[in-house]
Amino acid sequence: MSAAFSPTRSLARAAVRSVPPAVFEMRAPCTISSASRQKARIHSTPANTAQPSASARSAAAALPSHDSTSSDHAAADSAPPTGPLTQSQRDFLDSALRVNQAGELAAVLIYSAQTPPLLRSHPHLRPLMKHMHDQEAGHFTYFNSLLAKHRIRPTAMYPVWHAAATLLGWGTAVMGREAAMACTEAVETEIGTHYNEQVRVLLDWAEKMEKHGETLGEELTVLIGELRKIRDEELEHLDHAVENDSKEARPYELLTNVIRGGCRTAIWISEKV
Amino acid sequence: MPPVRLSNQLLGTLRATSLRPAAAWRQRCNYHSHEHTQPPPFLPAESAILSAAIAHVPHYGFTVDALKLGARDAGYLDVSTNILPRGVFDLVNYHLVTQRLALKDTVQFPSGGEQGKRLGLGGKVRTLALARLRANEPVIHRLQEALAIMAQPSYVSPSLAELARLADEIWYLAGDKSVDSSWYTKRAALSAIYSATEVFMTQDTSKDFADTEQFLDARLEDNMKVGGFLGALSEWADYTAHSAVNVLRSKGLRV
Numbered sequence: 001m002s003a004a005f006s007p008t009r010s011l012a013r014a015a016v017r018s019v020p021p022a023v024f025e026m027r028a029p030c031t032i033s034s035a036s037r038q039k040a041r042i043h044s045t046p047a048n049t050a051q052p053s054a055s056a057r058s059a060a061a062a063l064p065s066h067d068s069t070s071s072d073h074a075a076a077d078s079a080p081p082t083g084p085l086t087q088s089q090r091d092f093l094d095s096a097l098r099v100n101q102a103g104e105l106a107a108v109l110i111y112s113a114q115t116p117p118l119l120r121s122h123p124h125l126r127p128l129m130k131h132m133h134d135q136e137a138g139h140f141t142y143f144n145s146l147l148a149k150h151r152i153r154p155t156a157m158y159p160v161w162h163a164a165a166t167l168l169g170w171g172t173a174v175m176g177r178e179a180a181m182a183c184t185e186a187v188e189t190e191i192g193t194h195y196n197e198q199v200r201v202l203l204d205w206a207e208k209m210e211k212h213g214e215t216l217g218e219e220l221t222v223l224i225g226e227l228r229k230i231r232d233e234e235l236e237h238l239d240h241a242v243e244n245d246s247k248e249a250r251p252y253e254l255l256t257n258v259i260r261g262g263c264r265t266a267i268w269i270s271e272k273v
Numbered sequence: 274m275p276p277v278r279l280s281n282q283l284l285g286t287l288r289a290t291s292l293r294p295a296a297a298w299r300q301r302c303n304y305h306s307h308e309h310t311q312p313p314p315f316l317p318a319e320s321a322i323l324s325a326a327i328a329h330v331p332h333y334g335f336t337v338d339a340l341k342l343g344a345r346d347a348g349y350l351d352v353s354t355n356i357l358p359r360g361v362f363d364l365v366n367y368h369l370v371t372q373r374l375a376l377k378d379t380v381q382f383p384s385g386g387e388q389g390k391r392l393g394l395g396g397k398v399r400t401l402a403l404a405r406l407r408a409n410e411p412v413i414h415r416l417q418e419a420l421a422i423m424a425q426p427s428y429v430s431p432s433l434a435e436l437a438r439l440a441d442e443i444w445y446l447a448g449d450k451s452v453d454s455s456w457y458t459k460r461a462a463l464s465a466i467y468s469a470t471e472v473f474m475t476q477d478t479s480k481d482f483a484d485t486e487q488f489l490d491a492r493l494e495d496n497m498k499v500g501g502f503l504g505a506l507s508e509w510a511d512y513t514a515h516s517a518v519n520v521l522r523s524k525g526l527r528v
């Protein structure tokens with residue numbers, strides 16, 4: 001499992017560093033014919049946000065909704081069968097979703113803890129902080145529902161991350177507005193890279209399955225779409241943080257490197273424990 | 274014994290224990306997909322022999338005799354039991370796994386729109402635990418033997434893993450959706466309660482295991498009391514800490 005996982009991670013990281021951060025994927029509108037529309041929907045981000053749910057629905061409509069055995073659908077010959085998941089794929093999904101839930105828990109707590117000290121001195125940031133917190137809370141709810149649905153174990157470090165994230169949020173907010181924004185910038189950079197890698201791995205699976213004439217299945221197709229949306233929202237938070245003078249924080253390098261290192265360690269631990 | 278031969282023997286043993294049968298690892302399915310099929314927990318040959326052997330357990334116990342008779346019934350040679358490297362533990366494990374997986378089919382909870390009280394989460398857990406205990410009834414007089422096999426040092430770890438999976442299955446079928454640290458405490462508590470009740474059941478001679486049901490109810494009630502106390506304590510601590518911080522803030526301290 002790790003052999004499949006680590007080359008992709010390092011490759012993805014190398015690819016991300018060489019590409020400017022604003023462009024992670026092609027965002028061209030889909031102009032190809034309907035025959036390959038289903039394939040195109042997985043492999044490109046549609047231009048407007050209304051489309052992902054429509055595309056997921058059309059992908060879902062094309063696939064058999066509740067059958068998992070290909071022998072059962074006699075009539076749906078036009079829809080390719082859902083490929084089986086290998087043990088390493090299950091392990092990947094297990095640890096990836098566990099880490100995502102832990103990450104969103106940390107994000108919600110960081111924003112909750114940053115808000116009171118920050119708003120005392122900068123009350124004009126209230127709408128921004130509320131917006132970011134609400135988006136993170138939505139992500140957290142989504143991953144909680146996924147973990148419950150797929151019977152994935154949450155991380156055993158849950159109380160530790162709870163305390164650490166609260167402390168990090170409060171600490172950086174007490175240091176000042178720029179430090180709080182630098183913390184957000186550091187965390188969102190790591191999270192953005194992390195989600196991007198996951199989307200890449202899932203797209204890789206989809207491609208391999210399509211070569212065998214199978215599809216990834218509705219669950220995973222929807223997951224790819226949701227991960228993309230979440231990643232885009234995290235990068236939006238990154239942009240907001242930079243706009244709000246995160247780069248003016250002193251000591252900038254130390255703070256961001258420590259926080260980014262901490263995030264990577266936390267991700268690594270949550271994958272295993 | 275010459276050192277080279279000894280070290281070769283040791284290496285051989287280590288290699289054999291590390292190349293576990295595929296079946297043991299197949300049960301480590303963490304991500305439960307509702308769309309993709311789950312692989313079966315046992316290989317076809319193993320499944321054939323073990324399912325036939327289980328039928329002999331009430332008479333012969335969890336022994337190699339039951340395994341050999343099972344192999345014969347399934348149409349294999351007696352020596353085919355060698356495909357089960359853990360011997361009688363594989364038979365015990367088969368019983369545990371099949372009874373765990375049977376829970377979702379044997380226990381159905383009536384859905385909403387019915388008169389009468391609907392079972393809460395605790396009630397459903399109780400029903401599922403009782404159902405699983407009652408599934409032990411055909412082999413109850415052999416269960417102490419099974420527990421002794423499970424307690425052997427090399428089988429303690431897989432037995433505990435199977436107990437954890439049972440607790441997870443019961444909570445999942447009862448409809449538990451929590452995914453924070455209570456996920457762990459709930460399963461640990463249920464594992465402890467279930468295993469204590471099972472041991473009690475092996476020496477229970479009352480009619481229709483009424484004493485076992487009482488024992489289970491008493492343990493579940495203890496668990497509720499402790500859980501309630503700890504919950505109240507943590508709520509109090511949380512409230513006190515938040516209040517202290519808010520009072521300091523209202524006094525102007527930049528906290």
